[in-house]
Structures are given as C-alpha cells and as structure tokens.
Amino acid sequence: MSARSVILLGSTGSIGTQAIDVISRNRGSFTVRGLSAGGGNLGLLARQAADLQVEVVAVADPAAVAPLRDELTQAGAHADVEVLAGPDAAAQLAGLGADVVLNGITGSVGLGPTLAALRAGSTLALANKESLVVGGPLVHAARVRPDQIVPVDSEHSAIAQCLRGGARGEVRRLVLTASGGPFRGWTLDEVKAVTPQQALAHPTWSMGPVVTVNSSTLMNKGLELIEAHLLFDVPVDDIAVVVHPQSVVHSMVEFVDGSTIAQASPPDMRLPIALGLAWPDRVADAASACDWTQAATWTFAPLDEEVFGAVRLARQAVAASATHPAVYNAANEECVAAFLAGRIGFLDIVSTVEAVLDEHAGTPREALTLEEVLAAETWARARAQELLARR
CATH class of the missing domain: 3.40.50.720 (NAD(P)-binding Rossmann-like Domain)
Structure with a gap:
C-alpha cells in the first residue's frame, strides 16, 4: 500500500x-x-x-x-x-x-x-x-x-475498536471510563478551594491547560459523552460513565447478551493517534502493550454527580436543543479561562455553565445552520462573561 x-x-x-x-x-x-x-x-x-x-x-x-x-x-x-x-x-x-x-x-x-x-x-x-x-x-x-x-480520543477509539466485536443492533450501551481527575473522591466542600495549579496536575495524562482543567471538572467527560452520542448514534441515556483511576481500560461496549468488551492498553495517546492515521489498519509498535508479567489491579466506581455535575449538564444539553451543546462548550471555555486567570473559583465553572444553559432558548435540530451555531456560541460567551463579572 x-x-x-x-x-x-x-x-x-x-x-x-x-x-x-x-x-x-x-x-x-x-x-x-x-x-x-x-x-x-x-x-x-x-x-x-x-x-x-x-x-x-x-x-x-x-x-x-x-x-x-x-x-x-x-x-x-x-x-x-x-x-x-x-x-x-x-x-x-x-x-x-x-x-x-x-x-x-x-x-x-x-x-x-x-x-x-x-x-x-x-x-x-x-x-x-x-x-x-x-x-x-x-x-x-x-x-x-x-x-x-x-x-482519536482514547475513549472513542476504544469504543470503535470494541464495536468490531458485534453488530450495531446488538449494542446495549456504551461505557465511557474516566480517570476521575486529581480530585477523585473529594467532597463538595474540599473542591471549593481548588487552585488552578492543583487542577493542572492531572494524575495520568499530559495535556494542554484547557483539556486538563476540563478533566478535573469532568467537563471533558461531558463533552466526550456528547461526542459518543453523535459518533456512534447511541442515545445519551444508553451511555454510562464510570471512574477508572488506572486509565488502562479506555472504554467498553456492553452487548444485549450480557457480554462486555473492553479495550485496554497503558495510557499513551500514540495508540489511538496511530489508529486514526491508519484506520482500519493497526500500526505495529505504535505504543507499549500491557505487561502481563506484572501484578496489577484495575478498579471501577460510579461517578459522584453531586460533586461533578458536568456530565449531568451534558445529558441535559443534548436533550434540550441543537444549539445547547454549543452553548455548553462555549460557556465552559470562557469559565476555564477565567479560572486559570484566578478570577473565579473551581466550582464557579460548572455552576456558570449551568446558568447559561438554563437561559438559552435553543434552536430546533431541523433549523440548525452554521450561522445559528456561531450565534449561539457568541451569545453564550457574552452571557458567561457577564455572569462571571458578577462573581
């Protein structure tokens, strides 16, 4: 070739x-x-x-x-x-x-x-x-x-690989894994005082500042849930999120017969990148494989949506209108910038996004145009800035 x-x-x-x-x-x-x-x-x-x-x-x-x-x-x-x-x-x-x-x-x-x-x-x-x-x-x-x-996201690449194990009609649900970020297990009171420096210290992945903060708020997982819904044409109610701190199982697909297929590899983005470049072929030695000669323990836990409400907001955005996901993303980008600049607190990110989403009128899916998307984004950024200025 x-x-x-x-x-x-x-x-x-x-x-x-x-x-x-x-x-x-x-x-x-x-x-x-x-x-x-x-x-x-x-x-x-x-x-x-x-x-x-x-x-x-x-x-x-x-x-x-x-x-x-x-x-x-x-x-x-x-x-x-x-x-x-x-x-x-x-x-x-x-x-x-x-x-x-x-x-x-x-x-x-x-x-x-x-x-x-x-x-x-x-x-x-x-x-x-x-x-x-x-x-x-x-x-x-x-x-x-x-x-x-x-x-190319590791979670969606994992799902694409797992879907090779069965027909689309046999899929019951998708299971997105999340590392839980640096504040996994923290209470609502504990995360109130989180600083930008703490949020940028991801325990597993090395990423840019925006994506790293998104991972700490679980906003990134909300975006990934919307992406999985759109990529694989699966209702958001049939997409689960579980916390997996080791970040070795990158996501899973559960089939109607009770079987669950998982994709596992050490956390290294070169593997999904290589698949993205060569799909449907694999690139030999793109990344290291799991070392099965060493003892290892993988754990899974439900997501604490009281502390990390971003995934709940993502589900609501998908259900609301065609432009609510754009508002979700745009408002978050403004909030992350304000947080990194030290202008707002950690919990203000998700709460401000929620406030902006609640005010958005929305556009019906059948009427969506690029102009509507850009207008929704512009409005969301301006409204987020107005709300942030009051904090």
Missing part, C-alpha cells in the same frame, strides 16, 4: 507532537503534506516542517508570517514552502484533499477545519471533540461517506 498523505492540525500541541512521533517511526506509511499551529511556538513548527519536508504551513496569527519564514529558513525547510495565515488558514489547509486530516486543534475553532476536511473527502482523524459537540448535525451533513470520521 502506498504511503497515506497526512495533514496535521495543531502540530505543536500534545496530539500533534505525538502524531509526528508515530509518523517519524513509520516514514514508509505516511507522508505529511502540511502542518498548522496557532503560532505560539514558531521554532518548533519550523523544525517540524523542515524535518517532514512539508509543502504548506498554516498559522492562525497573521503577525507570525514574517518570523515564521525566518524560522523556516534557519530550520532548513523547502525554500518554496507555502505559508497560510489568518483565522481561516487551518480550514484552507484541511481542505487540500489529503488522505487523512488529523484535527488536533483545541476548542470550537476546530469546527471550520473539520467541515473543510470532510467536504474535501479526506478521512478525518478527530481529536477535536469540540467541533463535533458544537456542530454535530453540520458535521454529519458534511460527510461524503459514512465511515469518514475516525475518533
């Missing part, structure tokens, strides 16, 4: 750098056409472009073009490498028609590139859950084939 052409969106972030590690160890299987990044680490972006000999580089910040060209020259990149810049640069890059587009951008700004990749016919290796959460019906409508989206 010839090498698959790949475009990496968010190449300097956690997902992007691990994807490059996978690709660099499998040069015969993948060739990278283009890279995109926000522009905060131009030196790394330039070194990646030079090492992979890419054709196109995109940055979100137009002011970064001149210094990026200097960095590209110093790194030894092709002299004729094309540089795209601006808020639509990643979407332009995603629409070039590569075999695979890996969307590792953080936040709802990933929606445009997601739609562009799908419309271009590329397989979308999706690590940007927010684009599906925010614009689920639009994402589904943009597909040119039903199997075009391959999940």
Whole structure:
C-alpha cells in the first residue's frame, strides 16, 4: 500500500507532537503534506516542517508570517514552502484533499477545519471533540461517506475498536471510563478551594491547560459523552460513565447478551493517534502493550454527580436543543479561562455553565445552520462573561 498523505492540525500541541512521533517511526506509511499551529511556538513548527519536508504551513496569527519564514529558513525547510495565515488558514489547509486530516486543534475553532476536511473527502482523524459537540448535525451533513470520521480520543477509539466485536443492533450501551481527575473522591466542600495549579496536575495524562482543567471538572467527560452520542448514534441515556483511576481500560461496549468488551492498553495517546492515521489498519509498535508479567489491579466506581455535575449538564444539553451543546462548550471555555486567570473559583465553572444553559432558548435540530451555531456560541460567551463579572 502506498504511503497515506497526512495533514496535521495543531502540530505543536500534545496530539500533534505525538502524531509526528508515530509518523517519524513509520516514514514508509505516511507522508505529511502540511502542518498548522496557532503560532505560539514558531521554532518548533519550523523544525517540524523542515524535518517532514512539508509543502504548506498554516498559522492562525497573521503577525507570525514574517518570523515564521525566518524560522523556516534557519530550520532548513523547502525554500518554496507555502505559508497560510489568518483565522481561516487551518480550514484552507484541511481542505487540500489529503488522505487523512488529523484535527488536533483545541476548542470550537476546530469546527471550520473539520467541515473543510470532510467536504474535501479526506478521512478525518478527530481529536477535536469540540467541533463535533458544537456542530454535530453540520458535521454529519458534511460527510461524503459514512465511515469518514475516525475518533482519536482514547475513549472513542476504544469504543470503535470494541464495536468490531458485534453488530450495531446488538449494542446495549456504551461505557465511557474516566480517570476521575486529581480530585477523585473529594467532597463538595474540599473542591471549593481548588487552585488552578492543583487542577493542572492531572494524575495520568499530559495535556494542554484547557483539556486538563476540563478533566478535573469532568467537563471533558461531558463533552466526550456528547461526542459518543453523535459518533456512534447511541442515545445519551444508553451511555454510562464510570471512574477508572488506572486509565488502562479506555472504554467498553456492553452487548444485549450480557457480554462486555473492553479495550485496554497503558495510557499513551500514540495508540489511538496511530489508529486514526491508519484506520482500519493497526500500526505495529505504535505504543507499549500491557505487561502481563506484572501484578496489577484495575478498579471501577460510579461517578459522584453531586460533586461533578458536568456530565449531568451534558445529558441535559443534548436533550434540550441543537444549539445547547454549543452553548455548553462555549460557556465552559470562557469559565476555564477565567479560572486559570484566578478570577473565579473551581466550582464557579460548572455552576456558570449551568446558568447559561438554563437561559438559552435553543434552536430546533431541523433549523440548525452554521450561522445559528456561531450565534449561539457568541451569545453564550457574552452571557458567561457577564455572569462571571458578577462573581
């Protein structure tokens, strides 16, 4: 099989750098056409472009073009490498028609590139859950084939692998596992005083600040629940969340006969990334396997929804309207920024999101357009900021 052409969106972030590690160890299987990044680490972006000999580089910040060209020259990149810049640069890059587009951008700004990749016919290796959460019906409508989206989140990759074990009509429910974050087992009174530094100290995964805080509030699990509902066409009432601190079982599928199939591997994002790039094939030695010569204990516990109410809010958002999930995500992004800046407390994140959701009128699913999604997001951000200013 010839090498698959790949475009990496968010190449300097956690997902992007691990994807490059996978690709660099499998040069015969993948060739990278283009890279995109926000522009905060131009030196790394330039070194990646030079090492992979890419054709196109995109940055979100137009002011970064001149210094990026200097960095590209110093790194030894092709002299004729094309540089795209601006808020639509990643979407332009995603629409070039590569075999695979890996969307590792953080936040709802990933929606445009997601739609562009799908419309271009590329397989979308999706690590940007927010684009599906925010614009689920639009994402589904943009597909040119039903199997075009391959999940890269470890939980959804696990479910996709487990679903190979039976027909869709045999599925009873999906079971998402959650590490529980750094505050697993804490009481409501204990989490009131949580600081940004504590929230950023995830016990298992190394991720960016927004995703790490989302994991500590379990908001990330709420987003993943919505994503699983949309990816696998399973009602949210048939998706359970269980706490599994070891993060070895990445998720499970329960079938109607009582059988449950689980996917297990040491916590390493390179495995789901490799599957996203090569699906339905596996990449040999993408990551280490479990060591069965060593004793190990895996534990599972129900989620404490009194302390961590984000998953409950996600279920309510799905049931409410087509734009409530977009409001859920946008309000949370504003709250996380305020929390990291020290302007609000830890519990204010979820409570503010809930207040914004309660005020949102919503858009019927049959009337959803991109303009409606963007308007809902804009309103949610503004309303969240108004509420946060009072705290």
